[in-house]
Structures are given as C-alpha cells and as structure tokens.
Amino acid sequence: MNIVVLSGAGLSAEQGLGTFRDADGLWTRYPLERVATPEGFAADPALVHDFYNARRANMREAVPGAAHEALARLSRRPGVTLVTQNVDDLLERAGAEGVIHMHGELTRALCHACGARWQAPEAMAPGDPCPACARAATRPDIVWFGEIPYRMEEIEAALARADLFVSIGTSGTVYPAAGFVELARMAGAETLELNLEASGGRFDVTREGPASRIVPAWVAEILPQ
Template sequence: MERVVILSGAGLSAEQGLGTFRDKDGLWTRYDLEEVATPQGFARNPALVHGFYNARRANMRGAVPGDAHRALARLSTHGGVTLVTQNVDDLLERAGARNVIHMHGELSQALCHACGHRWQAPDEMSPEDLCPACAKPATRPDVVWFGEIPYHMDRIEDALAAADLFVSIGTSGTVYPAAGFVDMARHVGARTVELTLEPSGAIFDDVRPGPASETVPAWVEEVLSHGLGKGRR
C-alpha cells in the first residue's frame, strides 16, 4: 500500500471565506501579528487576542467545506493517507476526513496555559474564563502562535520518513518547519506534488497551479483512478 502525506495550508480554505495571512487582503494586513498571534501579545492584552479568535471562530462556524475538503475527505478513507494541516479550522473534519493532524492547533479547542488541560472551546472566550480542571483564569485558544513549537511533529516526521508521495496544497512554503517537509520527503525518495494558487518556488516533481476547488478534486480523482500515486522517484 502506498503511503501518502498531504500538507494543507490556508489556500485550502480561502475559497470558503476563511482569510489567508499572506495575500494582499489577508489577515496580516488588518491586524498586528505581534499583538494577536504571539504569547507576548496575549500576555499584554488577552482580551484583544480572545476577541480576535472569537471572530475567527464565528467565521469558521459560518463556513462550509468546499470541493477540495470533500475530495481530501474521500481520499482519507483509503489506507496509507496522512492528512496534515496548518489550518486551525474544522472544515476537513466536517467534510468527513479521518485522522487529521492539526500541527497549528484548532480553533474549536481551548487550552489552559497553567495546567495544560484541553477542552471544547465555547463560542466566546474571555480572560475571565476558568479552566474546568484547575479553576485558574488561564484559558487561551488552543492554537500555535509564532514562536511556539507546532504540535505532533514526531508523528509528522515519522509519516514523512515513510512516504511514497508528498503533496502540498495551498501553502506558501515559507514558514518552517512545514516549509522543509518537501525536502524531507525528497530525501527519502518520495514523489512530490504541489497544488496551489501561486507556486511556492520550492522544488517539486509536479506543480499544478490553480484554486484548490479545481486542482484538488481533479488530482484526487486522478489518484483514485490510477492507484495512490506512482511510488518513489
């Protein structure tokens, strides 16, 4: 059975109205990243940070999975497929995807930065919220901020080390460690494919530009018609 690792980024969900960070109208142009996406910003003004993520959570609830999410969910039902996402939304899961690895956390989860307990986030979070485990007012969104270590790196690296095929979908390829995944895959002889609106410039065996709603379903249909990939290079 072929082993496929798929990395998805903001471009996977952009057409569903969940804004990307790096495009000209992206979130970085409207918010100071240091204030809303770093531990230091949260320490300075937790109310501002909670407000930012409350708005993102509401935006996520109003979105629906697109054709790309549904195609990946269909592919995930086949053995040997590992879905890794940089996105903090739940559209892959709502599309029916199995065993999604959220390396940057999930908007739908809350985290206590005092005791490490995790639970389902309410629609609205505030600095006064108490952790249900330790009762301290130390709740934060369970997302990975800049300067923090992404989640599940051991699982991701193990999957890459065994991959026959690596596919990058809708990610700029500029933020590490995810930017290094294609090199890790190439190092073990895996074929590499990039599906993205704007090619990252990294070295891939196959680059298919275009919106995720078009490139991803077409690629998944091709893969399922001919078997999961074509093995190592």
C-alpha cells in the same frame, strides 16, 4: 502507497477563510505580534480573545468546499496522512478522518497553567476558568509564532515512509512545514505541489489553479471511480 498531504490556507481561501497575507482580511485589523505570539497574549489577552472569537465566528459561517470533500474521501484510503496548517474544522466537517492539526484548532481551548484542553465555546474571554484547575488561564489552543507545532514526531515519521508528498495551498515560507518537501525528497518520495501559483519549492511536479478544481482532479486520479 503511503501518501502525506500537507494543506495550508489556500485550501480554505475559497470558503472565505483568508490568511494573514490577505490585504483586506482579519489580520490587517490585528497586528500579528499582538494576536499571534505568547507575548501578545500576555500583554493583552482580551484583544487576543476578540481576534480568535472573530475567527471562530468566520469559520462557523464557512462550509467545506470541493477540495475538502475530496481530501475527506482520500483520508479513508489506507496509507494516507493528512496534515494541515489550518486551524479551521472544514476538513472534519467534510468527513475527513485523522487530520493532524499542526498549528492547533479554533474549536479547542487550552489552559496555559495546567495544560488541560477542552472544546472551546463560541466566545472566550480572559476570565474564563479552566474546567480542570479552575484558574483563569484560558487561551485558544493555537500554536503561535515562537511555539513548537503539534505532533511533529508523528509527521516526520510519516514523511520518512512516504512514497508521495503533496503540498496543497501553502506558500512554503513558514517553517517547519516549509521543510517537509525536503524531508520527503530525502526519504525518496515523489513530490507534488497543488497551488494557485508555484511556491518555488523543490517539487517534482507543480499544478496551478484553485483548490476547488485541482485538488478533486488529483484525488480522482488516486481514487478512480
């Protein structure tokens, strides 16, 4: 069976990594258009780096939860593709293999002058030189609003051959990820949503509850002990 799993912020929320929709999260202190768009970075790179430095520090304090560990076990099953909208590294720290980060990674840096990528330091600043071209053009390797998510051809190919598509902890409102369920349905796949509450998407089955409970339970059905 070919399985495509899409995970969103709800996968990591119980580990203290909130979303921009949280009432008391980091995003309430940093306007979205100023820290998550190319225009915001061009206008105030120091502010953008401060924001992602804070997110990186928050990520380092978090630990993988039961849902991350369950998906890590699932990732080692042949035919499984793990796609995440999350930019944290909790899946990798749980031992997951081959995770596709469609929105980039907090642990990576990108040169917007030459396109080089490298491991991000704990804190980044506008004056940091690119290790490849030496220009002060360092930015977080994050896909901002208005930019094209990474590895879309690979994701769409996996959806085209999927027997089962599973959406975990995502609101289903941000495209192109919000359209994955329809692509999977068109390919004839069964569709399952695991979420704190139903998103309203066209899923065959929805199971509601915290990721730490419902994700391990589902994985146990796929990988019986």
